[in-house]
Amino acid sequence: MNAPVSPFVSAAQAALDYHALPTPGKLGIAVTKPVNGPEDLSLAYSPGVAEPVLAIQADPADAYRYTAKGNLVAVISNGTAVLGLGDCGALAGKPVMEGKAVLFKKFADIDVFDIEVDTKDPREFIDTVARISPTFGGINLEDIAAPACFEIERALIERCDIPVFHDDQHGTAIVLCAGLLNALELQVKRIEDARIVCLGAGAAGIASMRLALDLGARRENLLLVDRKGVIHTGRDDYASLNPEKREFAAEPSERRTLAGALAGADVFIGLSGPDLVRDEWLMLMNERPIVFALSNPVPEIRPEVALKVRKDLIMATGRSDYPNQVNNVLCFPFLFRGALDVRARVINREMKIAAVQALAALAREPIPAEVLAAYGLKSLPFGPEYIIPKPLDPRLRDVVAPAVARAAVASGVAQLPYPPPSRLHTA
CATH class of the missing domain: 3.40.50.10380 (Malic enzyme, N-terminal domain)
Incomplete structure (x- = not known):
């Protein structure tokens, strides 16, 4: 049976x-476009399609008009x-x-x-x-x-x-830094003063540290940690490290392990692997610490473990079942929307910073009822459990994309104004 x-x-x-x-x-x-009869077919393909071909051949910018x-x-x-x-x-x-x-x-x-x-x-x-x-x-x-x-x-x-954009680098960095700015504000700290430890020296870790510097962090306050410990100029393998790791190499000191790096740190950023941070190491951090344990699906330290030993911390993860999810979907659709709207040639530093600031500012605004309903919540005020907008917030497109577009225009990489001509209001 x-x-x-x-x-x-x-x-x-x-x-x-x-x-x-x-x-x-x-x-x-x-x-x-309609393709309902022979007239439509002659426009969609031969012979009508020859007209936009000739137009684009004469002026490549017309590809944006006809395709x-x-x-x-x-x-x-x-x-x-x-x-x-x-x-x-x-x-x-x-x-x-x-x-x-x-x-x-x-x-x-x-x-x-x-x-x-x-x-x-x-x-x-x-x-x-x-x-x-x-x-x-x-x-x-x-x-x-x-x-x-x-x-x-x-x-x-x-x-x-x-525009060419590696989302695993910059998308993560933008959302992470937006949450970091808000967490620092809530913890009454400044990015210029914060001692930051990043565990994970791959694409996201390097990009996040670079963006933190662009936002005001000081290089002497940053420690980057890989599988062999703190990256510093005295390491035996320093000469063989890739240029991106060497960019963040610290001066030699006694702080060569992750535990040593966390002593006196204000911020821990994990972009590495599961369960790599012991709860007792959090006790070494400064008062009111910030812990972004972003390994997914298993964080470097789980929120229930971290909060048990440090009631004064603010925490984010990469998971949707904990507060403060660092999710790239908060960034890349709207970053590209803004770039495409003004036909930007690149996605530059100014556009990334604009995205960070727009995301950070949106989290400080009252959250709409429809977003609360989508997540089964009655309220969600800006605070330790809400430092980054929710992915289903419909305001993201209207806030982040225009900020990026305006930054592209202001920094000289846009080929159209903002709003672009098709969206300008006329009297």
Whole structure:
């Protein structure tokens, strides 16, 4: 006799069914013009399509007028750092890239082609992406392992005349720093004075420390920690470290372990792995500490453990089931929306800072009733358990994207004013 089948479907099977049924994948392509008869067909293709071809040949900027380029982003990966799963390969990373595309469309109405490039060679990857870049209005690099990700992004920014953005670096850094500014305010501390320890010297860790410096942190107050301890100029392997790690190397001192680094620290940022921080180490930190344990799904230290030993801390994680989730979806759709709206050539320092400040400011505003209802909450005031906006907050697009667009215009990298001509009010 067969065993009874459980009426409950496992979470893993539910995820597989979601992606498989009723149509495989999470994306489709929609036609935006009528194709109902021979007249439409002659306009959509031959002979009518020759007219925009000739117009674009005469003036490449007309591609933004006659094609979907201006609202089309490529989400591109080689699958070498997929989520927390590691080097899964280009094809296995495709569900993540499709997921990214869904978020772009859902939150910012940006169309996306996901592209998986089957190479681990940075030069091959760079050449491939650069050659297909005319198709797009922007490029979002995703799930590419460090240190190759730094070389890839840097080279593509130089070779392409559209925004190139590695979300694992800068998206994380922007949301993290927005929460950090608010946490510092609540803890009555200044970023200029804060002693910051970052565990994790990969893409997100390096980008977060760079952005913290742009926001006013002082280099002498930063300690970057990798698997071998604090990165400092006296380490035996210093000469073999990649340039990004050496950029944050401290002077030699007795603070060479994570525990030593946390002694007297104001801020701990974890972008590394599960359960790497002992609860007793938190006791070494300054009063009113800030702990961002962002390893996902298992944080460097769990909030219930951390709060048991430090009642005075403010904590964030990468998980949705704890307060203060550092989630990249708060950033990348709206950053690209702002960049595309003014046809920015790059995403620069000023645009990233504008996104940080907009996110931080939004969290200080009263939260709408619809957001409270979505999360099953009666209230959520700005405070230790609410330092970053919620991903379903509909104000994000109206706050973050314009801030980014204005920063692009002010910094001279935009090709259109803000609001762009199509959205300017006329008398």
